[in-house]
Amino acid sequence: MDNATIIPLFLRCEYKANPLGIDVKKPRLSWVLESEERDQTQSAYQVLVATSEELLNEDKGDLWDSGKVESDQANQVVYNGKGLSRTYQNDDTFRRCYWKVRAWDKQGRASGWSDTAWWEMAFFSLPDWKAKWIGLQTPPLVEDQDLGACPYLRKAFQVEKPIARARVYATALGLYRLFLNGERVGEDYLTPSWTDYHKRVQYQAYDITEMLRSGENAIGVVLAGGWFSGRCGFSGYKVYGDRPHALVHVHLSFEDGSTEMVTSDDSWKASTGPILASDIQMGETYDARREMPGWAKPGFDDSAWQPVDTQQWSATPLVAQQAPTVRKTQELHPVTVKEIPDGSWVFDLGQNIAGWVRLKVKGDAGTTVRIRHAEILNPDGTIDPKNYGYAKSIDYYTLKGDGEEVYEPSFTYHGFRYVELTGYPGKPSLDSVTGIVVHTDTPLTGTFECSNPMVNKIYQNTVWGQRANSMTVPTDCPQRSERAGWTGDAQIFVRTASFNMDVASFFSKYMVDVVDAQSEEGAFPDFAPRIPAGWAGDGAPGWAEVGIIVPWNLYLCYGDTRILEKHYHPMERMMDYIYEENHNYLRQNRTNNNVADWLNVNSYTAWDMLATAYWAYAADLMAKIARVIGRDDDVGKYETLLRNIKVAFNEAYVTPEGRILGENRGRGPGEVYEQIPGTDTQTAYLLALGFDLLPEDKKPLAVKHLLERIEERGWHLSTGFLGTPLLLPVLTEMGHLDLAYQLLQTDTFPSWGYFVKTGATTMYEAWDSCDDNGHKKGSLNHYAFGVVCEWLQRSVAGIEIDPDRPGYKHIIFHPRPGGGITSAKATYNSIHGMIVSDWKIEDGSFRWTIRVPANTTATVRIPAKDSKLVSESDRPADHAEGVRFVGMEDDRAVYTVGSGTYEFAVNEGT
Numbered sequence: 001m002d003n004a005t006i007i008p009l010f011l012r013c014e015y016k017a018n019p020l021g022i023d024v025k026k027p028r029l030s031w032v033l034e035s036e037e038r039d040q041t042q043s044a045y046q047v048l049v050a051t052s053e054e055l056l057n058e059d060k061g062d063l064w065d066s067g068k069v070e071s072d073q074a075n076q077v078v079y080n081g082k083g084l085s086r087t088y089q090n091d092d093t094f095r096r097c098y099w100k101v102r103a104w105d106k107q108g109r110a111s112g113w114s115d116t117a118w119w120e121m122a123f124f125s126l127p128d129w130k131a132k133w134i135g136l137q138t139p140p141l142v143e144d145q146d147l148g149a150c151p152y153l154r155k156a157f158q159v160e161k162p163i164a165r166a167r168v169y170a171t172a173l174g175l176y177r178l179f180l181n182g183e184r185v186g187e188d189y190l191t192p193s194w195t196d197y198h199k200r201v202q203y204q205a206y207d208i209t210e211m212l213r214s215g216e217n218a219i220g221v222v223l224a225g226g227w228f229s230g231r232c233g234f235s236g237y238k239v240y241g242d243r244p245h246a247l248v249h250v251h252l253s254f255e256d257g258s259t260e261m262v263t264s265d266d267s268w269k270a271s272t273g274p275i276l277a278s279d280i281q282m283g284e285t286y287d288a289r290r291e292m293p294g295w296a297k298p299g300f301d302d303s304a305w306q307p308v309d310t311q312q313w314s315a316t317p318l319v320a321q322q323a324p325t326v327r328k329t330q331e332l333h334p335v336t337v338k339e340i341p342d343g344s345w346v347f348d349l350g351q352n353i354a355g356w357v358r359l360k361v362k363g364d365a366g367t368t369v370r371i372r373h374a375e376i377l378n379p380d381g382t383i384d385p386k387n388y389g390y391a392k393s394i395d396y397y398t399l400k401g402d403g404e405e406v407y408e409p410s411f412t413y414h415g416f417r418y419v420e421l422t423g424y425p426g427k428p429s430l431d432s433v434t435g436i437v438v439h440t441d442t443p444l445t446g447t448f449e450c451s452n453p454m455v456n457k458i459y460q461n462t463v464w465g466q467r468a469n470s471m472t473v474p475t476d477c478p479q480r481s482e483r484a485g486w487t488g489d490a491q492i493f494v495r496t497a498s499f500n501m502d503v504a505s506f507f508s509k510y511m512v513d514v515v516d517a518q519s520e521e522g523a524f525p526d527f528a529p530r531i532p533a534g535w536a537g538d539g540a541p542g543w544a545e546v547g548i549i550v551p552w553n554l555y556l557c558y559g560d561t562r563i564l565e566k567h568y569h570p571m572e573r574m575m576d577y578i579y580e581e582n583h584n585y586l587r588q589n590r591t592n593n594n595v596a597d598w599l600n601v602n603s604y605t606a607w608d609m610l611a612t613a614y615w616a617y618a619a620d621l622m623a624k625i626a627r628v629i630g631r632d633d634d635v636g637k638y639e640t641l642l643r644n645i646k647v648a649f650n651e652a653y654v655t656p657e658g659r660i661l662g663e664n665r666g667r668g669p670g671e672v673y674e675q676i677p678g679t680d681t682q683t684a685y686l687l688a689l690g691f692d693l694l695p696e697d698k699k700p701l702a703v704k705h706l707l708e709r710i711e712e713r714g715w716h717l718s719t720g721f722l723g724t725p726l727l728l729p730v731l732t733e734m735g736h737l738d739l740a741y742q743l744l745q746t747d748t749f750p751s752w753g754y755f756v757k758t759g760a761t762t763m764y765e766a767w768d769s770c771d772d773n774g775h776k777k778g779s780l781n782h783y784a785f786g787v788v789c790e791w792l793q794r795s796v797a798g799i800e801i802d803p804d805r806p807g808y809k810h811i812i813f814h815p816r817p818g819g820g821i822t823s824a825k826a827t828y829n830s831i832h833g834m835i836v837s838d839w840k841i842e843d844g845s846f847r848w849t850i851r852v853p854a855n856t857t858a859t860v861r862i863p864a865k866d867s868k869l870v871s872e873s874d875r876p877a878d879h880a881e882g883v884r885f886v887g888m889e890d891d892r893a894v895y896t897v898g899s900g901t902y903e904f905a906v907n908e909g910t
């Protein structure tokens with residue numbers, strides 16, 4: 001070791017720290033480099049991967065020794081060692097691969113080895129599984145529920161030799177919880193993730209070595225219908241199957257080298273227990289008097305239990321859990337509790353969340369407490385759950401009468417801020433209710449704060465909305481009888497989401513759902529996973545392009561090329577699908593459920609125009625994607641397509657005066673819209689400018705019309721789901737930063753500020769979700785309009801990606817102070833490490849701290865009329881270490897910098 005100044009830290013495999021049970025044959029590795037020095041980069045790396053920690057400690061990589069690789073690459077490094085694709089039969093693996101890395105700095109000095117990390121392989125193919133699907137033979141039906149009581153399944157087994165290592169792999173058609181010797185296995189909720197269960201089912205892996213004992217052990221599973229057979233999306237019950245089943249595979253490795261399996265099969269026993277009904281949308285009914293103490297422990301008398309129902313293999317692939325699982329991430333204590341005249345109690349958590357309530361209660365056996373949830377209160381203080389649709393979201397707990405009882409539901413979740421308890425024995429205290437925040441545990445990566453508290457609230461509300469709508473898939477809302485993976489919402493929000501949280505594997509998994517849901521003709525879906533019963537929407541403009549837009553954004557944010565390669569063919573099919581019936585380059589056919597600029601403010605954009613604009617955007621991305629992954633022939637093909645669409649667009653919709661008019665040609669979304677001709681709306685101009693569809697001479701004209709359209713609304717927006725993402729970025733790009741700031745900070749209807757003013761703690765679904773009288777309707781927890789945070793991240797804080805060096809390998813810092821905002825700070829824990837942009841205006845001076853992670857570089861665009869005014873750490877900036885002056889551009893002094901922390905100041909105003 002030659003005392004290199006860089007240290008490799010935070011080793012991850014497939015975006016996860018030490019993942020247990022992955023099924024990727026060539027996993028990708030990443031690390032983050034830290035350095036105290038400025039302008040440091042990695043000049044080379046070496047990765048060692050070994051079958052044991054001992055070998056690795058001796059610096060032996062028996063699986064892979066990459067040797068010294070001259071490269072500055074520190075993520076997406078593909079494992080290139082011995083084959084990991086062994087199967088269960090021919091190898092006692094589920095092999096843990098231990099790995100470490102060292103890096104050489106810019107001067108060629110080697111770091112020490114990193115700490116040891118590992119990943120562990122799981123199953124690769126169906127035949128590896130020896131288990132059978134097991135469930136309850138005939139679930140007894142409970143009144144008013146379609147689903148029946150939750151099955152409890154158990155089996156006792158012997159461990160006769162000392163255990164070296166034990167793993168369990170488990171999943172369900174439905175939802176499951178696993179217990180071993182009376183203890184819960186893992187801390188995951190709502191497993192397995194929602195997928196199209198006819199296409200694939202995800203399993204989870206757990207290390208149970210420490211939970212086993214010698215002699216008799218017992219394993220138990222509780223099941224519920226979940227998305228599989230419970231109410232799912234907007235489609236009622238049993239859309240994938242009619243009863244839940246579990247699959248369990250315990251793998252025991254003994255110290256003597258032998259192995260044994262315990263699997264779900266017909267030797268298990270089944271019963272029902274205290275969970276009389278449980279459904280994601282309807283809630284849970286729990287009778288504590290029916291608890292069966294010790295049911296998952298050895299020695300329990302299960303003689304009265306029934307044999308299990310077993311189901312044979314289907315050909316459905318089983319795949320390892322890809323994204324983080326759902327976890328409890330926070331607990332909230334109510335801020336108020338009030339009694340209402342009918343004797344119920346209403347608690348206010350002060351924050352709209354997704355999750356459930358932990359109830360504490362003491363009383364007589366047989367007393368039932370009803371727990372209702374709501375986002376809205378009536379003026380008299382009672383709850384108003386009307387906006388839940390068919391989703392009842394009610395939990396019932398019946399006491400066993402045994403001192404203080406604590407209850408949390410197992411297989412449901414609710415979107416709520418208010419909790420109503422009815423039938424509570426005695427007077428509850430604030431402490432009787434705790435709000436449990438539950439969602440896919442994507443790590444928080446970003447923060448944003450500025451001098452305007454209302455803007456900060458908009459930001460926080462967006463993050464809360466992202467939490468609540470990350471429920472194994474990105475959902476539209478967490479409360480009503482919908483909660484579906486709408487693709488339009490997801491494509492709008494993916495970039496914002498990626499700043500707030502590490503969503504790389506979450507959206508990678510969602511992309512599998514999107515591709516699984518692709519129609520036979522090639523259309524990507526309007527929601528994923530596909531919900532087979534009833535209406536199967538696909539191909540809607542602005543929604544179905546998700547299959548192209550999401551991978552592109554994952555490439556930009558994480559440098560992930562594999563996702564582009566993996567889904568390139570499905571993307572091509574989508575493009576062919578559109579072209580096949582639109583040879584005139586206007587997307588008038590096959591627009592299916594074209595909801596156009598959904599939830600606009602009485603401002604109807606012609607739907608074929610909007611569809612055509614989105615087609616152009618998709619063609620542009622396809623050309624870029626083809627270039628990145630070396631599909632050189634296709635680059636020209638998609639560039640030509642883009643040119644043709646632009647020509648057709650301009651001929652069809654753009655007047656010589658630069659007005660954009662559409663007549664709603666082609667098939668529209670439904671009667672309501674068909675009566676309304678599309679006019680030159682804000683969204684029409686935003687699409688044309690944002691997707692760069694106009695010739696240069698038309699752009700200023702279009703900008704003029706856009707401003708008129710905003711002015712005629714009293715300087716308010718009128719945009720829906722597809723126009724809103726472009727509103728502030730296009731105004732900024734076209735030289736109207738002041739107006740962008742004005743719209744951001746407006747608090748009259750319709751605006752983001754109006755949401756805040758009306759008490760929002762999450763993003764509302766529609767601009768008119770709250771009327772002037774404070775009456776609320778629709779979903780109060782949709783993340784889509786939270787897309788405004790992308791502008792805060794990219795334009796206010798000014799942390800921008802360079803598409804030529806994605807994954808923030810080269811960062812463009814370009815903050816745009818304005819709008820009376822005097823300070824803004826964003827932090828972003830990128831795949832390369834922590835990025836910071838923190839500016840304030842003090843006594844007319846612009847002071848700005850930035851952090852550029854080691855092994856990255858940045859272009860810094862400082863608002864200054866003259867580079868002489870710019871200092872760094874109190875020295876002229878162009879003399880500062882690591883800083884190179886590039887030149888002046890549009891009132892900006894432009895520098896390139898290496899890694900490090902820099903304190904810039906512009907000393908005479910901005």
Ligand code: BGC
Binds near residue numbers: 487489782
């Ligand atoms: C959902 C939206 C979705 C839309 C599309 C709504 O019901 O809540 O977020 O994108 O339908 O039709």
